[in-house]
Amino acid sequence: MADNLWQACLDALQRELPSQQYNMWVRPLQVQTVNNDLILLAPNRFVLDWVRDKYADRINELLIEFAGQNHPTLKMEVGSKSAAPIANPKLELGNKTAPAQNNHHSYSSNQFSNQGLNFASAGNVSKIGQTPPTNLKSNLRENYTFDNFVEGKSNQLARAAATQVADNPGTAFNPLFLYGSTGLGKTHLMHAVGNEIRMRNPDAKVVYMHSERFVQDMVKAIQTNSIEEWKRHYRSVDALLIDDIQFFAGKERSQEEFFHTFNALLEGNHQVILTSDRYPKEIEGVEERLKSRFGWGLTIIIEPPELETRVAILMKKAQESNFDLPHEVAFFIAKRLRSNVRDLEGALNRVIANANFTGKAVTIDFAKDALRDMLALQEKLVTIDNIQKTVAEYYKIKLADMSSKSRSRSVARPRQIAMALAKELTNHSLPEIGAAFGGRDHTTVLHACRKVVELREKNHDIKEDFSNLVRTLSS
Numbered sequence: 182m183a184d185n186l187w188q189a190c191l192d193a194l195q196r197e198l199p200s201q202q203y204n205m206w207v208r209p210l211q212v213q214t215v216n217n218d219l220i221l222l223a224p225n226r227f228v229l230d231w232v233r234d235k236y237a238d239r240i241n242e243l244l245i246e247f248a249g250q251n252h253p254t255l256k257m258e259v260g261s262k263s264a265a266p267i268a269n270p271k272l273e274l275g276n277k278t279a280p281a282q283n284n285h286h287s288y289s290s291n292q293f294s295n296q297g298l299n300f301a302s303a304g305n306v307s308k309i310g311q312t313p314p315t316n317l318k319s320n321l322r323e324n325y326t327f328d329n330f331v332e333g334k335s336n337q338l339a340r341a342a343a344t345q346v347a348d349n350p351g352t353a354f355n356p357l358f359l360y361g362s363t364g365l366g367k368t369h370l371m372h373a374v375g376n377e378i379r380m381r382n383p384d385a386k387v388v389y390m391h392s393e394r395f396v397q398d399m400v401k402a403i404q405t406n407s408i409e410e411w412k413r414h415y416r417s418v419d420a421l422l423i424d425d426i427q428f429f430a431g432k433e434r435s436q437e438e439f440f441h442t443f444n445a446l447l448e449g450n451h452q453v454i455l456t457s458d459r460y461p462k463e464i465e466g467v468e469e470r471l472k473s474r475f476g477w478g479l480t481i482i483i484e485p486p487e488l489e490t491r492v493a494i495l496m497k498k499a500q501e502s503n504f505d506l507p508h509e510v511a512f513f514i515a516k517r518l519r520s521n522v523r524d525l526e527g528a529l530n531r532v533i534a535n536a537n538f539t540g541k542a543v544t545i546d547f548a549k550d551a552l553r554d555m556l557a558l559q560e561k562l563v564t565i566d567n568i569q570k571t572v573a574e575y576y577k578i579k580l581a582d583m584s585s586k587s588r589s590r591s592v593a594r595p596r597q598i599a600m601a602l603a604k605e606l607t608n609h610s611l612p613e614i615g616a617a618f619g620g621r622d623h624t625t626v627l628h629a630c631r632k633v634v635e636l637r638e639k640n641h642d643i644k645e646d647f648s649n650l651v652r653t654l655s656s
């Protein structure tokens with residue numbers, strides 16, 4: 182009965198939530214009933230807090246909807262139905278038979294435990310019956326940590342997933358696939374996981390590698406007749422981090438080797454983390470079977486950071502460099518440079534260098550001057566014209582509808598989105614934007630901007646449309 186009721190809730194949540202959120206937070210929950218309590222068991226505190234915060238209200242509504250007056254009381258606890266410490270093959274240390282294929286949808290009792298148990302054993306797995314790697318360097322960049330990764334809406338899920346993986350390597354989400362445009366922190370997060378794993382278990386073999394380097398290494402191994410050894414080395418690591426896997430495109434032999442390495446690692450519950458500049462299915466020139474395997478764990482996008490996060494990143498980076506960056510200057514830079522954290526960093530470094538060199542006070546005018554060419558480039562990239570064309574194409578409406586008087590929803594909504602984008606992505610004033618949209622009043626633009634903020638909160642499709650458009654326009 183409770184199972185049916187929970188299943189109905191699950192079905193509804195699956196329809197309502199973006200799949201990655203559903204897979205990440207809702208799917209791992211187990212249900213138990215005691216008297217008239219419906220107890221959701223979360224695998225750890227982190228998931229519990231998140232679900233309680235974000236989804237408990239909605240779950241309650243669904244319970245009332247499906248069970249009516251006598252609906253059970255919703256409770257949440259950390260725990261698991263199958264309390265017996267089984268199910269995690271990594272704990273069976275002497276066992277060399279391959280464990281069942283890891284699948285991110287099947288969570289076992291101790292997969293999410295924060296005890297580090299899984300990992301301690303993962304470290305041992307590579308020592309059993311295998312030659313320890315001798316020539317694989319970890320290549321981890323120590324300065325990419327969770328501590329100095331600034332969290333915002335755009336990267337919150339990715340960061341949370343990365344934290345889970347660092348807590349439970351090999352079992353939480355395997356592989357973890359992070360994708361998004363260039364310079365948004367994918368590499369940083371990947372190293373942060375690696376560093377965290379190493380911090381907890383200094384013996385862990387964590388190897389970071391750019392995919393191009395992986396290919397080069399493999400070619401070299403073939404040339405020197407050492408491919409077998411090469412394979413053994415890769416397959417014995419506890420965590421393999423491969424960056425920018427879109428560079429595998431067209432390299433069939435490397436894909437083949439990677440496919441086998443990847444399977445071996447997953448089967449042994451060793452962690453794999455991958456990044457790419459696009460969604461796995463969209464990577465051209467990579468075999469279907471490999472792409473589909475990329476999606477076995479958890480696939481998460483990192484979006485361009487919103488204004489507040491951009492300001493926070495600048496302030497944090499300035500602080501790390503012991504540079505006193507006035508808040509309004511950070512705000513000015515963040516407002517002008519929108520698409521990419523790497524550019525933000527570049528801008529900040531330039532301001533710091535100029536300030537040190539000239540000894541002048543750091544004001545908005547100073548920053549304007551120091552960043553003149555960067556700002557000019559950005560201005561040229563995003564124009565209202567461009568926004569109107571892109572949005573019209575995206576929604577398959579006529580460009581003329583951007584300025585028309587039509588109030589039909591199919592036209593008015595895209596027009597409002599285009600106005601909001603113009604406000605967000607250009608430096609035009611509200612009256613200027615109104616003028617460009619068929620001579621509308623600035624209050625109409627303001628209304629559109631507010632409406633779009635509201636819609637992005639409530640409506641997943643619009644949220645996604647908006648992000649897609651920002652990405653297209655900013656890249």
Ligand SMILES: Nc1ncnc2c1ncn2[C@@H]1O[C@H](COP(=O)(O)OP(=O)(O)OP(=O)(O)O)[C@@H](O)[C@H]1O
Pocket residue numbers: 325329330331332336361362363364365366367368369370425457458494522523526
């Ligand atoms: N949220 C963040 N907080 C702090 N620094 C960040 C954040 N996001 C990105 N950065 C910094 O921005 C720079 C670029 O990030 P990174 O190299 O991780 O991007 P990427 O997404 O891997 O890009 P590419 O696809 O080009 O490899 C790095 O120096 C990184 O530290």
